[in-house]
Amino acid sequence: xxxxxxxxxxxxxxxxxxxxxxxxxxxxxxxxxxxxxxxxxxxxxxxxxxxxxxxxxxxxxxxxxxxxxxxxxxxxxxxxxxxxxxxxxxxxxxxxxxxxxxxxxxxxxxxxxxxxxxxxxxxxxxxxxxxxxxxxxxxxxxxxxxxxxxxxxxxxxxxxxxxxxxxxxxxxxxxxxxxxxxxxxxxxxxxxxxxxxxxxxxxxxxxxxxxxxxxxxxxxxxxxxxxxxxxxxxxxxxxxxxxxxxxxxxxxxxxxxxxxxxxxxxxxxxxxxxxxxxxxxxxxxxxxxxxxxxxxxxxxxx
Amino acid sequence: xxxxxxxxxxxxxxxxxxxxxxxxxxxxxxxxxxxxxxxxxxxxxxxxxxxxxxxxxxxxxxxxxxxxxxxxxxxxxxxxxxxxxxxxxxxxxxxxxxxxxxxxxxxxxxxxxxxxxxxxxxxxxxxxxxxxxxxxxxxxxxxxxxxxxxxxxxxxxxxxxxxxxxxxxxxxxxxxxxxxxxxxxxxxxxxxxxxxxxxx
Numbered sequence: 346x347x348x349x350x351x352x353x354x355x356x357x358x359x360x361x362x363x364x365x366x367x368x369x370x371x372x373x374x375x376x377x378x379x380x381x382x383x384x385x386x387x388x389x390x391x392x393x394x395x396x397x398x399x400x401x402x403x404x405x406x407x408x409x410x411x412x413x414x415x416x417x418x419x420x421x422x423x424x425x426x427x428x429x430x431x432x433x434x435x436x437x438x439x440x441x442x443x444x445x446x447x448x449x450x451x452x453x454x455x456x457x458x459x460x461x462x463x464x465x466x467x468x469x470x471x472x473x474x475x476x477x478x479x480x481x482x483x484x485x486x487x488x489x490x491x492x493x494x495x496x497x498x499x500x501x502x503x504x505x506x507x508x509x510x511x512x513x514x515x516x517x518x519x520x521x522x523x524x525x526x527x528x529x530x531x532x533x534x535x536x537x538x539x540x541x542x543x544x545x546x547x548x549x550x551x552x553x554x555x556x557x558x559x560x561x562x563x564x565x566x567x568x569x570x571x572x573x574x575x576x577x578x579x580x581x582x583x584x585x586x587x588x589x590x591x592x593x594x595x596x597x598x599x600x601x602x603x604x605x606x607x608x609x610x611x612x613x614x615x616x617x618x619x620x621x622x623x624x625x626x627x628x629x630x631x632x633x634x635x636x637x638x639x640x641x642x643x644x645x646x647x
Numbered sequence: 648x649x650x651x652x653x654x655x656x657x658x659x660x661x662x663x664x665x666x667x668x669x670x671x672x673x674x675x676x677x678x679x680x681x682x683x684x685x686x687x688x689x690x691x692x693x694x695x696x697x698x699x700x701x702x703x704x705x706x707x708x709x710x711x712x713x714x715x716x717x718x719x720x721x722x723x724x725x726x727x728x729x730x731x732x733x734x735x736x737x738x739x740x741x742x743x744x745x746x747x748x749x750x751x752x753x754x755x756x757x758x759x760x761x762x763x764x765x766x767x768x769x770x771x772x773x774x775x776x777x778x779x780x781x782x783x784x785x786x787x788x789x790x791x792x793x794x795x796x797x798x799x800x801x802x803x804x805x806x807x808x809x810x811x812x813x814x815x816x817x818x819x820x821x822x823x824x825x826x827x828x829x830x831x832x833x834x835x836x837x838x839x840x841x842x843x844x845x846x847x
Binding site: 397442449452455456457460463466467468469471 | 675755
């Protein structure tokens with residue numbers, strides 16, 4: 346068998362190689378040293394760091410095709426036994442792909458020749474020309490209106506208030522005392538009316554005091570609807586509420602000195618619940634006359 | 648008398664030719680008749696007439712500047728006489744050192760494009776990644792969407808610059824594929840002929 350001189354680097358791929366082999370008049374498949382080609386190919390692969398799997402796959406396919414051609418030429422009588430391989434079909438497919446590649450190779454030769462022919466054509470190269478930016482159409486503008494708008498912005502900003510830095514919170518106890526004494530004089534009062542003249546902070550502290558009293562069971566709260574006036578009433582037995590009329594007894598034992606009687610807690614009207622009947626009952630007694638107040642105070646101090 | 652009159656008479660097509668000439672001097676890529684007509688705010692047919700006037704004026708050996716029809720439009724280039732002087736002063740960055748692999752890849756894209764790298768690799772039998780990257784860098788091919796399947800590969804097509812570098816009026820000016828290389832039948836016959844040669 347003749348030694349095949351092959352510089353695989355010179356070929357642009359397996360198609361190129363096979364095409365060259367096939368079109369060489371003197372070369373026949375049975376003369377091709379397939380093992381030699383494989384060894385050269387593997388040697389080239391070994392020299393490279395990365396393996397091009399796609400190229401390897403293509404090489405495998407084509408070297409197999411070459412091997413089959415060689416086998417058929419060496420054992421022509423046995424082709425009948427290889428019927429299941431359908432060599433004609435395989436050859437047809439291989440020929441089709443080779444023809445496709447060959448046309449592209451010819452086209453690349455044409456391109457190279459064209460490039461050489463046009464070597465003396467020189468022209469300006471540059472980036473793609475830019476189209477002028479489309480003119481934006483704005484509604485007619487009034488300069489006076491613009492000046493007016495700018496003037497509004499040019500005003501120095503209002504001075505930042507630092508008043509909250511010096512906030513003084515009145516003690517909750519102050520309002521506890523106030524509400525207790527108020528309930529000593531009246532059966533019920535309106536929260537908003539009572540704190541209306543106070544500052545926002547004071548109103549907040551007053552509300553805290555209210556919650557404290559409610560927690561201790563000293564008062565009952567009612568509010569007909571969200572944001573409606575909050576009404577506060579004493580949860581202690583009130584002499585005026587007794588069917589027997591006004592009683593000389595104190596409205597309740599001094600809260601500061603004695604623990605609350607458990608009965609008083611139970612009688613507390615829950616906030617916003619079932620209070621309407623009770624409130625209706627006491628409606629008339631909401632405002633106590635001066636004489637009544639004096640009477641109550643005398644009774645308490647006694 | 649006649650010639651004096653012609654000089655005085657203002658010919659609108661002459662005026663249009665001046666404008667077209669000016670646009671072509673400014674342009675760095677070929678301008679189509681449609682682009683010229685839009686820029687001149689004039690009729691495309693009249694623009695073609697004006698271009699005709701300019702082509703007569705800017706021809707080889709008559710002028711150092713030549714007006715050529717290329718890449719679907721018109722562009723000025725240097726006359727071939729001046730090519731030696733140009734070569735001493737200028738570079739050819741686009742086509743310098745184009746490898747055989749790049750030329751084959753370029754041929755595949757020019758004839759079968761838009762096509763993806765796997766398609767190019769299938770035809771050439773080797774991976775085309777570096778050749779494609781080199782051609783994109785040179786501006787001879789550019790991305791043209793993706794294959795229509797989900798996650799499809801990027802497809803490439805040749806650019807107007809390709810047509811200009813290879814002096815093609817359009818891609819249709821490429822030689823017919825049938826005129827290139829052997830047909831499938833011939834190759835198949837040869838394959839079978841070689842295979843059965845030893846049979847007899």
